[in-house]
Amino acid sequence: MFVKLLIWLFLVIIFYHDPADAQKKKETLLSEKLTQMMEWASKRSVIRMNGDKFRRFVKAPPRNYSVVIMFTALQPQRQCGVCRQADEEFQVLANSWRYSSAFTNKVFFASVDFDEGSDVFQMLSMNSAPTFLHFPSKGKPRRSDTYELQVRGFAAEQLARWVADRTDVQIRVIRPPNYAGPLLLGFLLAVIGGLAYLRRHNLEFLFNKNVWAFSALVTTANAHTHLPTTTHTYSTSIHMVVILHQAFKIHTYIHTYIHTYIHTYIHTYIHTYIHTYIHTYILLRVECVPAS
Structure with missing residues (x-):
């Protein structure tokens, strides 16, 4: 009996943990x-x-x-x-x-x-x-x-x-500044300004639809849109296969073509309006000049 009591006390001492110490x-x-x-x-x-x-x-x-x-x-x-x-x-x-x-x-x-x-x-x-x-x-x-x-x-x-x-943590998303758009626009304006200066005696190129269509395409290329996309990867013991959802490609194509069409239409309309206005103004001025 005494031996069992000693064994029991020994086990209690070994496995006893102070709650405060554990905390x-x-x-x-x-x-x-x-x-x-x-x-x-x-x-x-x-x-x-x-x-x-x-x-x-x-x-x-x-x-x-x-x-x-x-x-x-x-x-x-x-x-x-x-x-x-x-x-x-x-x-x-x-x-x-x-x-x-x-x-x-x-x-x-x-x-x-x-x-x-x-x-x-x-x-x-x-x-x-x-x-x-x-x-x-x-x-x-x-x-x-x-x-x-x-x-x-x-x-x-x-x-x-x-x-x-x-x-319950509110995060205000702050994106880093993107200077690609302003730089591209500035470069395009610089090119047009340089051509206008070099050809200041002949500004017919400003009424060229191809020039404005190219400007529209450059502007559209700079557009950036976040599209709801997803990719699925199926893992095995050897490799992982990646499949891009076809809806992403279709969405991208439709968005690009619509965006391009709208920009080209707007630029062409503005060009036609300016062209018509300037030519009409010049003709009126010519008609108003008194004959010598």
Whole structure:
């Protein structure tokens, strides 16, 4: 009996855990994870994760922060053009959050590439990219934590609305300035101005429809539209096949032709109106000149 009592006391001493000590360890671990996540976020707005980082900082408790992850396939051999476009929009969203005055450690943005974290794809039974998932600070992801890419598209503004709905964090999307349009327009005006100066005694080229049609095409080429697109990637143990949705190509063709037609029609109409007005004015002036 005495021996059994000693064994029992020995087991109690070994397996006894102080609740306060356990809570302290939990807080220490959480603090270490937050510190590491903040350090990564200070270097890159979108944290790159592999399988180990995902399991430690996203799946494993404790965690009091949300993580929005884009699962993608950016390697050149995957030939996923839409993945690159979605990544650019995701970077815009993450940068808008990282450099805003409201930035906190409540939400982090991360990405998992198929070639760096194929085990994560298998763990989540994921067979498509790009895919956006929200991992809440408490509990497991729900159906609404998967972003409806086919319905909403991948524009940063749409992603920001979805993040606000899932985390109550409002992100004002701020895009970097794009100087391509003004530079192209300035170059075109400079070319036209130079030609007008060189041929100032013969300005008939200004009434050439081909010149205005070319200007319309250049202006249309600068137009940029975010289209609701999607790409599906089916993964196997050997490779990943990328299929671009045909609706994206059809949408692009229709948009380009309509845009071109409208711009060409407007430029041609303006050219015809100016041409008619100037010639009529010149003829009237000539008729009004008294005969010598």
